[in-house]
Amino acid sequence: MEREITPIVLREGYEFINDCSESDVIVVGAGPAGLTCAYELAKSDVDVTIVERKLYVGGGMTGGGMLFPAGVIMEETAEVLEEVGVELRPAEAGLLAFNPVEAAIKLANAALEAGARILVGIEVEDVIERRGRVCGVVVNWTAVKAANMHVDPLALEAEYTVDATGHEAAVCKLAGIEVKGEGPMWAERGEELVVKHTQEVKPGLFVAGMAASAVKGAYRMGPIFGGMLESGKKAAEEILERLTE
Ligand code: 48F
Secondary structure: OHHHHHHHHHHHHHHHHHHHOEEEEEEEOOOHHHHHHHHHHHHOOOOEEEEEOOOOOOHHHHHOEOOEOOEEEEHHHOHHHHHOOOOOEEOOOOEEEEOHHHHHHHHHHHHHHHOOEEEEOEEEEEEEEEOOEEEEEEEEEHHHHHOOOOOOOEEEEEEEEEEOOHHHOHHHHHOOOOOOOOOOEOHHHHHHHHHHOOEEEEOOEEEOOHHHHHHHOOOEOOOEOHHHHHHHHHHHHHHHHHHHO
16 A cells, blocks of 8 residues: 555645745745635635645644643634634633633634645745845755755745734744844833834735734733734735726
């Protein structure tokens, strides 16, 4: 049977990655912001590929608060979690509690069911840039990067790229955008600012989630996640507008 397994994996894997080589939108990072952005775009029939360097989805949300398996969200920002079927438990002060692993899996599943592709174990190490416009990303296996081997990368093209890499704002840095780094904690204000700072930072490149806060040096917010979801949604809405112009 080994004789059959290998060609199946090579053929299917090749076809999958080949489909990812040209997308409408590449979302870098499968955290709450990236997954929501991809879900919202895929729902509107946009061809989306998520590139995630780890072997799991959910990013920093999966670890809840200091690894306690709970996340918090303001009632008014919980719409996406509700829509994908995450159990939300009322708590104090207009806040709801949820299981972050459940949220990560259900958001990722919703994105997949809507038609998004998710590549894992692949790291973005550069951007493709033509005449000042970001036209996609340059990728390599995370394992190759970790082994510090010099192996030439491959490129994935897209009309729009979304940096949803969290605190690092990795794609923005690669594209030459100044990243101030995240500020101290102020949950309420941080939740507002992450949405406000979600924007196109260079032609073809949007920033969403904690990466948007890091670019501007805005407040961090700890294990409250509505701002990340709203930010992913805002990036998707703005990209949709551009794609339909
Ligand atoms: O960090 P992450 O969850 O970012 P987010 O969606 O949400 C932030 C919250 O989880 C939390 C918070 C809320 O208070 O502050 O931290 O903005 O997900 C970012 C994902 O991007 C991946 C990384 O592994 C993670 O899963 N990532 C980072 N750099 C790269 C990358 C890269 N160069 N290539 C591919 N993936």
